[in-house]
Amino acid sequence: MREKDSLAVDWVVWSMRWIWLACLLLFTFFNPIREDLSLAFLLLGGAAAYNLVLVLLLYFKLFPPVLSFLTSLVDALFLVAFLYASGGGTGPLILFGLFPILVTGFRYDVMTSLAIAVIPVLGGGIFYFLEWYGAGQTESPFSLAVNVTVFLLSAVLSSLVSGQEREMIQTTEEKALGDLQAARDRAKAIYEMTSTFSTTLNYSHVLDTMLDISMGLGGVTQEGAHSVGIVLLHQQEGDVSSLGVGAARNLSRRDMDRKLAGTAGAIEQALSSAEPVIVERIENDPELRQFSSLHRCRSAICIPLRAGFEIYGVVILGSPRTGAYTAEHMEFLTAFCNQTVVALQNAQLYHRLREEKEKIIDAEGQARKKLARDLHDGPTQSVAAIAMRLNYTRLLLEREPEKVKEELEKLEALARRTTKEIRTMLFTLRPVILETQGLVVALEQYLKQLEEEAGLVVHLETSDLGDHVNSEIEGVAFSVIDEAVTNAKKYAQARNIWVRLGFEDNLFVVTVEDDGWGFDVADVLDSYDQRGSLGFINMRERAELVEGTWTIESTIGQGTKVTLIVPLSEEEI
The missing domain is CATH 3.30.450.40 (GAF domain)
Incomplete structure (x- = not known):
């Protein structure tokens, strides 16, 4: 089966054909075998015209693949006719038959090359027989055998050499096509990867x-x-x-x-x-x-x-x-x-953001519930008490006017206490001083108000925080301290509370300790989902917002200790 020839190879064969025809002309002109060479020169002229037609077909790219084989066949037939016309059928001129054989061998397989080689071989044999039969004089049979052997070996060897070359070219082309397909697959993979990673989290x-x-x-x-x-x-x-x-x-x-x-x-x-x-x-x-x-x-x-x-x-x-x-x-x-991995990081970041969003929403809901409870337990009841005492004072004004002054003084004290409770509540909700003057000053003011209202003794122990603690960590620390102190005031019946702030290596440590009743931590945590208050969960989640940890230690009769530990970055240290 023939291989598809390129147009460039056909141009090379066309150029070599001119050289081949020129050599035939010169050899015949300088070594004439017959006196009348008009037919031989006529055949050469026809071959030249034929080659000119081929150049036009090549130039306009009208050269079909099958024409490459037909040109080799025409070349072989032309050579036989030329040898007959020039009388060189059994002489050295027959070796010019190697041209169509070699061209075919380098472009096609062995069988095709042998088929072309048979034409000059048969022509030479016929010329040998005609000379032997007609004149009784001919060249040695050995010379004919050599010519036949040269033709056949040339056909086989040229096909084998070109076959190896074609296999190498085919292998190279297949490898190039494979590399191209692999590159296409990788480009497609990159596109699919980018498309998928950009649309999923x-x-x-x-x-x-x-x-x-x-x-x-x-x-x-x-x-x-x-x-x-x-x-x-x-x-x-x-x-x-x-x-x-x-x-x-x-x-x-x-x-x-x-x-x-x-x-x-x-x-x-x-x-x-x-x-x-x-x-x-x-x-x-x-x-x-x-x-x-x-x-x-x-x-x-x-x-x-x-x-x-x-x-x-x-x-x-x-x-x-x-x-x-x-x-x-x-x-x-x-x-x-x-x-x-980048897509995984984005997916993890997205899930963390969703979790943080849910935590923030939950924290907001818990803050509202806490505000409602605090308002109900404190200012709301105080305002109700003020309303009742005002009604009682109105009755006293009608029946016992001399006691009105004393009752008004009690009302004033209750109103002032209620005002302080509301101010403390507002302070814990949004301590503006925390944003302007820092955590230590905010705690000093908050704990002072707490001592005045609840009669507690609060001990604040702190080192100079400087610029090592950012505003986000300060906000979390204040919230945890507020929750822990509120629990100690409401449930532990504590008389003393110790609040400590400090550093340990690259950690910011906050502890709130009281001398209250204490409780069984494991028992409370096991039943925590049934409780109406979620203070422990709030403190833990706030600690997680700054990548910190929150722990609580308590023993019945020995008080409670709440600890917040927050790692600091190298810039903060």
Whole structure:
């Protein structure tokens, strides 16, 4: 079967044909065999005209592929006719028959080249027979055999050489097409990845999309159900850290529940070096071989999921083909997984924002409930008492006027106390002084008002906070202190309260301690969902807003201690 020739090759053959015709002309002119060469020169003129027609077809690109073979056939027939006309059928002129044979051999397969070679071979044989039969004089049969052998060997060798070259060209073209297809697949993967990651904030969807695209890339994993994809994510259970399956493809149910330590083999190497690792013998890897689904795979690649210096886990792709992964795959899959981590971070950030939003909404609702309770327990009852005493004073004015003055003094004291309660309540709701003069000054004013109203002894112990604590942390600290002090005043019947502020290394520590009745912390927390007040939850959630921790310690008869610990950034330290 012939290979499709390019137009450039046809131009080269056309140029060589002029040289071939010129050599025939010169050889015939300077070494005439017959006296009458008019027919030979006429054939040369026809061949020249024929070659001019071919150049027009080439120039206007009207040269169909089949015409390339026909030109070789015409060249061979022309040579036989020319040899007959010039009388050189059995002489050295017959070697000019190599031109159509070599051209055909370099462009087509062996059989086609031999078919063209048969034409000058038969022509030479016929000329040899005619001379032997007609004149009884001819060249040696050995000379004829040499010519035939040269023609046939030329046809075979030229086809074999050109066949190897064509195979090399075909292999190169196939590789180039494969590379082009791989580039298209990767461009498509990047588009799909960008499209998906920009429209979803669900981390499970992000992982599934990443696996689908990675396993669908041309030249990476094309084995369908025989290939395996696993995403292992860091999981923390108490003090134990492990790698669990976050998403997978073609993984057995048993393997889905498997957890690894990530401390050996290719996984450990990928996590520690933050670089992809190719595994050619999975059965020798101490952790990968634990996945029974990977037993049918002969090669695998482990790509770490990282962003900066933070590593989230590792992606494992397995293929039943040996050497399925190359350095090119490593580079692309690494970049692809890094983009996946960015999408994961965005998804996590979105979920955190939703959680924070829900916490803020819940905190606002709890603040409203607390305000309603405080208004009901304090100012509302005080105002009701004032109204009752005013009514009582009106009756006294009619019946016992001399007692009115005393009652009015009591009313004035009650009104002043109510005013202080309302001011304290407003102060705790939005302490403007906290924003203008800082936490220490705000606490001093708040605790002073508390001592005047409740008769408590409050001890404030604080160091110079300077600029180490930002306004957000100050707001959380004030809210926690207010809640803890209010609980001590209402429920603990405390007489003394100690409020301490200070630093320990890079931590801001706040403690509120009282000498009240105390309580069983475990018992209260177990039944906390049945309580109307959610002060503990509010304090814990406020601490989490600044990435802090909140703890409470209490023993019956020995008071209560509330602790808030907030880590400080390097800039704040």
